[in-house]
Amino acid sequence: MRVVRQFWEKDVLEVAPALIGKMLVRRWRSGEEKRWLITEVEAYRGEEDLACHARSGRTKRTEVMYQPGGRVYVYLIYGKYWMLNVVTGKENQPQAVLIRGVEGSNGPGKLGQRLGLDKSFYGEDINLSLRLWIEDGKERKLKIERIRRVGVEYAGRWAEKLWRWKLDQIES
DNA sequence: ACAAAGATCCGT
């Protein structure tokens, strides 16, 4: 079952860890459908978070982060990789979760490649999309580790926040 | 208008 709209409208620090263990689903035009267990996510939270793109306020790129949670936020990094994020929180609360990894994937850039992401996904409503959405995973106990975010050393004290969550193991 | 840097990845 696709996660409910209200799931995304909560604070990113609540949504991000709750995403671990859920299923990322991609449906292609051909009808082929693939799903992966989400294993690693990062939270980006508000204009005060100097690692967050919204640090520079409302711009063409960050506009979607000011929308209510549940929109897809994609952006191109280093001219090559599309990064997959989902906006969280209420309207005018710029936040997003970066989906860094699924079971069997290497990094967020490679994940974007596997999903065939591009600019057209920007702003897509993940509650309604027919090509990309999130579903509940199996009910099971997960061991999750909480660590620092990657590649945000420039963000001073914000770089120290333990705003990355990674699946450590599945406890049966 | 221009320069700088980037939520990455790969090869050395």
Added chain:
DNA sequence: CGGATCTTTGTA
């Protein structure tokens, strides 16, 4: 550890 590659943002 440096380069690729191009978009976004800050500065003039």
